[in-house]
Each structure stands twice: as C-alpha cells, then as structure tokens.
Amino acid sequence: MSGRVCASILQRASSYTLTLSSPATFQPRPAHRRHLSSWGTSRSGQLCSSGEQQGIRSQGGRRLSTRQDLDFQLSQVQINSILRSNEQTVSVPEFDGRGLNAVRKFESNQLAANTPNEDRRSAATCLQSKGMLFGVFDGHGGWACAQAVSERLLYYVAVAMMSKQSLEELERCMEHGRPVPPILQWYKHSADFNYRESASLYIDHLRVFWQELLDSEEHAEGMSPPEALDRAFKRLDADISLEAQVPLSNDLMKSTAIQVAFAGCTACVAHVGTDGIHVANAGDCRVVLGVQEENGSWSALPLSHDHNSQNKAEVERIKAQHPPSERKTVVTDDRLLGVLMPLRAFGDVRFKWSYELQQSILASLESGVDLDSLNLYQYTPPNYLTPPYLDVAPEIIYHKLRPQDRFLILGTDGLWDELGSEEAVRLIGEHLSGIHLQAPVSPSERQLNLGQMHELLLKRQARASPALDTNAATHLIRHALGTGEYGELCQERLASMLALPEDLARMYRDDITATVVYLNSDLVRPHHS
Numbered sequence: 001m002s003g004r005v006c007a008s009i010l011q012r013a014s015s016y017t018l019t020l021s022s023p024a025t026f027q028p029r030p031a032h033r034r035h036l037s038s039w040g041t042s043r044s045g046q047l048c049s050s051g052e053q054q055g056i057r058s059q060g061g062r063r064l065s066t067r068q069d070l071d072f073q074l075s076q077v078q079i080n081s082i083l084r085s086n087e088q089t090v091s092v093p094e095f096d097g098r099g100l101n102a103v104r105k106f107e108s109n110q111l112a113a114n115t116p117n118e119d120r121r122s123a124a125t126c127l128q129s130k131g132m133l134f135g136v137f138d139g140h141g142g143w144a145c146a147q148a149v150s151e152r153l154l155y156y157v158a159v160a161m162m163s164k165q166s167l168e169e170l171e172r173c174m175e176h177g178r179p180v181p182p183i184l185q186w187y188k189h190s191a192d193f194n195y196r197e198s199a200s201l202y203i204d205h206l207r208v209f210w211q212e213l214l215d216s217e218e219h220a221e222g223m224s225p226p227e228a229l230d231r232a233f234k235r236l237d238a239d240i241s242l243e244a245q246v247p248l249s250n251d252l253m254k255s256t257a258i259q260v261a262f263a264g265c266t267a268c269v270a271h272v273g274t275d276g277i278h279v280a281n282a283g284d285c286r287v288v289l290g291v292q293e294e295n296g297s298w299s300a301l302p303l304s305h306d307h308n309s310q311n312k313a314e315v316e317r318i319k320a321q322h323p324p325s326e327r328k329t330v331v332t333d334d335r336l337l338g339v340l341m342p343l344r345a346f347g348d349v350r351f352k353w354s355y356e357l358q359q360s361i362l363a364s365l366e367s368g369v370d371l372d373s374l375n376l377y378q379y380t381p382p383n384y385l386t387p388p389y390l391d392v393a394p395e396i397i398y399h400k401l402r403p404q405d406r407f408l409i410l411g412t413d414g415l416w417d418e419l420g421s422e423e424a425v426r427l428i429g430e431h432l433s434g435i436h437l438q439a440p441v442s443p444s445e446r447q448l449n450l451g452q453m454h455e456l457l458l459k460r461q462a463r464a465s466p467a468l469d470t471n472a473a474t475h476l477i478r479h480a481l482g483t484g485e486y487g488e489l490c491q492e493r494l495a496s497m498l499a500l501p502e503d504l505a506r507m508y509r510d511d512i513t514a515t516v517v518y519l520n521s522d523l524v525r526p527h528h529s
Contacts, residue, residue, distance in 0.1 A: 073495065074495040079491070083111065086110040086111070086191060087471045087474055088107065088109065088473075089105065089471055090187045091104070092104060092106070092125075092132070099274065100522070101132070102272045102274050102519060102520050102523055103132050103520060104518045104520050105518050106123060106134065106517045107516045107518075108189075108514065109471060109477055109514055110511070110512065110513045111481075112511050113414065113505040113506045113509045113510055114505075114511055116143055117511050118138070118140065118265075119139065119511040119512070120137040120139065120143070120146040120147055120149070120150035120513070121137070121189075121513050121515055122134070122137070123135075123186070123187040123515065124154050124184040124185060124186045125184065125185040126158045127183060129161040129162055129163075129166075130274070131225065131274075132271070132273075133154045133269060133270070133272075134269065134270045134408070134410055134517055135150065135153060135269040136267075136412050136515060137149050137266070137268075137285070138266045138285055138412040138511070139265040140340075140342075140345075141264055141348070143263070144256070144259040144260045144263040145240070145263035145264050145348075147195060147260075148195060148198075149265050149267055151195060152206070153232060153236055153269060154269070155183060155184065155206055156206065156232035156235055156236050158184055159210050159213070159232075160209075160223045160227070160232050161222045161223055161225065161228045162210075163220065163221050163222045166181075167219075168214065170183075170210060171207075171210065174207060197250075201243065201248065205242075205243070209239075225273065226280075226398065230280065230394060230396060233282060233346075233392050233393065234393060236346070237347070237391075240257075240260055240346060241261055241352065243257040243260070244262075244361060245361060254365070255374055258376070259374050260347060261349045262348075262375075262376050263375065264346060264347040264348030265345060265346050266282060266344070266346075266412075267281070267282050267345075267392075268280070268281045268283070268410060269394075270287055270303070270408060270517070272517060272519070274401075275400075276399055276400040277289070277401065279399075280396045281395050281396075281397075282344040282394045282395070285304070285412050286421070287303040288300045288301065288302055288408070288409045288411075288421045289302075289405055289408055290405075290406050290407040290408070290428055290429055291402075291425075296433075298425050298429035298430070299422070300422045300425040304395070304397060306413075306416075307395070308334070308342060308343055309334040314344075315343070318330055318331065318336070319331070322385075322389070323386060326386065330383075330389065331343075336381075336389055336390060337382060337389060338381070338382055338383075339382075340390070343390070344392055344393065345392060351389045352387060352388040352389070353388075354387055355387075358380070401521075401524045402524055403521050403524050405521065406429070406521065407432065407472075407516055407518050407519060408515075408517040409428060409517075410513075410514070411476075411513065411514045411515075412510070414509060414513070415476065415477070415480055415514050417509070418480035418509070419476065419480045428472050428516055432472070472516040473514040473515060476514045477512055478494065481493075481509065
C-alpha cells in the first residue's frame with residue numbers, strides 16, 4: 001500500500017511540473033474533483049533553468065517541490081501531532097439557566113491542504129434566544145469569504161431570532177454608548193482569528209439589519225429558526241455585495257471587502273434546540289445525523305443535500321432561471337458555466353454581478369494595488385449572458401429529535417470526498433459506544449475460497465481495531481486519509497498523505513473540517529414513573 005501510494009505521488013509530482021509550465025486554464029487539477037481550481041485561473045509556473053535540480057518556482061517566487069523534496073517518513077508521534085493540532089472539545093452544561101440543553105458536547109477538528117487553510121468553522125450558544133448554532137464553511141478563490149461568513153453569519157441568525165423587546169434593548173445601548181448585552185457565547189479555537197480592521201463595518205451593518213427588524217410590524221417574538229436561517233443567509237450575502245461597492249473609511253477595509261466579495265464560500269449551519277434540528281445549507285458541505293437502531297447498529301440520516309451537478313433537481317433549478325438558449329451552457333463539465341463546482345455560495349460576485357459592475361469595482365481600487373496579491377483576476381466566465389447565475393438561498397431541512405438520534409456530523413466536502421455518510425456515522429457510533437458490531441457470516445460468504453476468507457477476516461479485524469483518538473472529529477479525519485484497502489488503518493498511507501509538501505497536498509486532498517455534535521437524548525426519552 002505504502003509503495004503504491006508513494007509511487008503514485010511521485011508520478012503525479014512529475015506531471016505537476018508540466019501543468020505548472022502550461023498556459024493558464026480552468027481545467028481541474030489531476031486529482032479528485034475539487035472546486036478550488038474552478039474558481040479562478042490556475043496560474044502558470046516557471047521552470048528554473050536547471051529544472052528538477054533547482055525545482056519549480058511559482059509566479060510569486062515560491063519554490064515548488066520536486067522528487068528530491070518528497071519524504072514520507074513520519075513517526076506515529078509526528079502523525080498524531082499534525083492530526084491533533086486543531087482539535088477542539090467543548091462540554092456543554094446540562095442546564096443553561098433556561099432549561100435543558102439539546103447538546104451534551106461537541107468535538108471539532110480541521111486539517112489543511114491549502115496554505116493557508118480555506119475552511120472555517122463556528123460554534124456558539126444563542127444568549128438572547130434559544131438553542132446552539134454550528135457551522136462549517138468551505139472557501140474557494142482564497143479564504144477571505146469563508147473567514148467573513150464564519151465571523152458574521154451566526155450573529156445574523158441569532159439577531160433574527162431575537163424578540164423585538166431584546167432588539168430594542170440592543171438599540172438603546174448602542175444609542176447611549178452603553179455595553180451591549182452579548183448575543184452569542186462563542187466557542188473559539190486558539191488558532192481562530194477575526195477581521196479586526198473590519199469589525200466596525202460588520203457591527204454597523206448588523207445594526208442596520210436589526211433596525212429593519214425593529215421597523216417591521218411582524219417582528220414581535222422573533223423569527224422561527226427556519227425563517228431566521230433563510231433571512232440571515234440572504235441578508236449577509238447582500239451585505240457582502242454592498243460592502244464591496246460603497247466607499248469605505250480606509251484602503252485596507254476596502255480591499256478586504258472586495259476580496260471577500262470576489263472570493264466565495266459554501267456554508268452549512270445547524271440550529272440545535274429542544275424542538276429539534278434545523279439545517280440550512282448552501283453548497284456542498286454536508287450534515288448527517290447518526291441514528292442508533294434498536295439492535296445497536298448505526299445508520300445515517302442526511303439532513304442536507306449537496307448543491308452540485310450530481311444533484312439533478314439543483315441543475316434544473318438553475319437552468320430554469322435562464323433562457324432556453326442557455327440550457328447547454330449554464331452547467332457544463334459538471335460546473336456552473338464550466339467553472340464553479342458548488343451551485344450555491346456566498347460571495348462569488350463574478351457569477352452574480354454584471355460584467356460592467358465587476359470592471360468598475362476592480363478599477364476603483366488604487367492603481368498601486370496588486371490584484372494578484374488580493375487573489376483577484378481580470379476574468380469573466382464563458383457564456384456570461386444573463387447574470388446572476390449563482391445565489392445563496394439556503395435549503396432548510398427540519399428534523400424532530402428522537403431518542404435514537406445520537407449525534408450530528410457537520411463536514412466540508414473535503415471530508416465527504418474521502419468518506420461516505422454511512423461509513424462516517426459507523427466510525428463515530430462505534431467510537432462513541434466502543435462496540436464494533438459485525439454482521440453474521442452470510443451463506444454466500446461461507447462459499448468463499450481460502451484467499452477470499454482471509455480478506456474477509458482482515459476487513460473484520462480492521463473494524464474491531466481500538467480507536468487512537470479521544471476526539472471523534474480527529475478519528476474521522478484519521479480514517480478518511482489513512483484507511484487501507486481492507487478498511488484497516490494504514491500508517492504508511494496516512495504518513496504519505498500528511499507528509500505531502502504544501503504545493504502538492506491540494507492535488508491529493510482538500511481542506512477537511514469536521515464537527516461532531518453529541519445530542520442530549522434525555523430530552524426526548526420517555527420517562528416512566
């Protein structure tokens with residue numbers, strides 16, 4: 001296994017030199033289907049004069065890896081250190097002063113393939129309304145949009161759920177310069193950061209949002225979770241678009257706003273409350289519910305649908321928004337306009353604004369600003385005739401909690417590229433219970449020859465292997481990247497995937513974010529006197 005993986009990586013590293021020196025195109029990288037390369041042009045690299053000896057240099061001058069750079073020897077300690085560096089485990093109090101919590105604890109982790117990581121995650125308790133919010137965000141065209149959305153979206157959802165009385169108190173505090181009552185209790189990892197230079201802008205636009213809610217005669221007790229999620233997604237995307245168009249107080253804030261708007265991100269947010277789970281999804285992140293059946297086995301219940309070309313209803317939805325003459329060009333090569341893989345997203349104004357508006361905004365930047373340094377490109381998608389082609393309207397699914405519902409898995413598509421939903425739920429379920437259920441040997445399996453029986457035995461042994469990680473999200477990522485052909489954990493394969501240099505890692509895997517939310521089944525368990 002290790003030899004085949006390493007040989008394959010070496011072979012692909014050789015082909016990578018040709019890809020870098022070819023003209024810029026929008027073709028996907030020679031690996032798994034990924035949507036990063038589809039957003040902007042893949043920039044051509046330049047071979048040094050002595051080629052493989054001196055390596056390859058990107059246009060930014062960074063040296064890229066060659067065969068001599070690849071070293072796949074990582075110890076178990078090194079593997080664990082890499083996998084666990086972004087772990088997060090949070091236990092939630094059973095009572096929060098307002099009643100039982102629907103969440104017992106959550107565990108989260110991230111593993112980057114891009115440099116820097118383009119995934120983001122968020123988790124918070126609503127302090128002025130009920131429930132907890134969890135989100136995963138997958139950026140493309142850079143990390144700027146995912147960063148902004150991860151900071152802001154949960155605030156918009158929470159504000160929309162607040163009563164008019166609570167919003168009036170917020171507004172009075174702002175008017176008189178008093179401390180504002182906290183809206184969310186955030187659960188941050190030490191590596192998380194915020195756009196500090198844009199904080200005042202974000203607060204101002206959040207305030208405009210709640211002022212509009214106050215002006216609404218219908219906003220008395222606050223919106224229901226599905227209404228709040230839908231309104232928050234759409235309003236934040238509109239604010240991101242507006243911020244890139246209006247004058248701002250300084251150049252840094254302006255360039256950040258334009259970066260955020262021209263980059264993009266998919267988003268999946270779950271509101272978990274005592275009345276159930278509401279999931280809002282725009283793009284190809286995914287939420288799956290882990291269900292424990294009466295016989296102790298585990299099953300996966302999807303609480304979101306991927307918005308990509310594999311979703312035929314989604315493709316038809318988009319085609320119906322444009323003239324019949326565009327039916328063959330709206331989605332081509334499994335991508336929106338042949339370019340973008342997710343079919344719903346925040347930002348990505350290149351697929352929303354008119355061509356004239358895009359050119360005007362980019363031209364408004366100071367002449368000395370390097371567009372390349374901001375990850376911006378002078379580019380219009382092909383067949384760009386009747387924009388907008390993209391929106392962020394979330395698909396919302398509700399699930400009423402049941403006693404057998406044990407946990408949620410929220411993951412960016414980097415996780416689901418490597419693991420199916422059922423396999424992910426089985427891994428977490430058996431990690432939670434410590435029990436590895438094996439199906440009885442079937443009549444057909446009894447007819448296997450000796451070699452086939454040996455393979456079956458290896459697969460069964462792999463399922464019964466003890467977990468190496470206490471954090472369930474880390475357990476998922478370890479198995480996503482390190483599972484061998486019999487389902488066993490292969491340290492050599494895992495080491496090969498983790499040891500890839502940063503310029504090659506993205507060819508083999510995407511950024512991975514996973515959050516596992518353990519549900520409080522006592523809320524819905526029948527009690528007998």
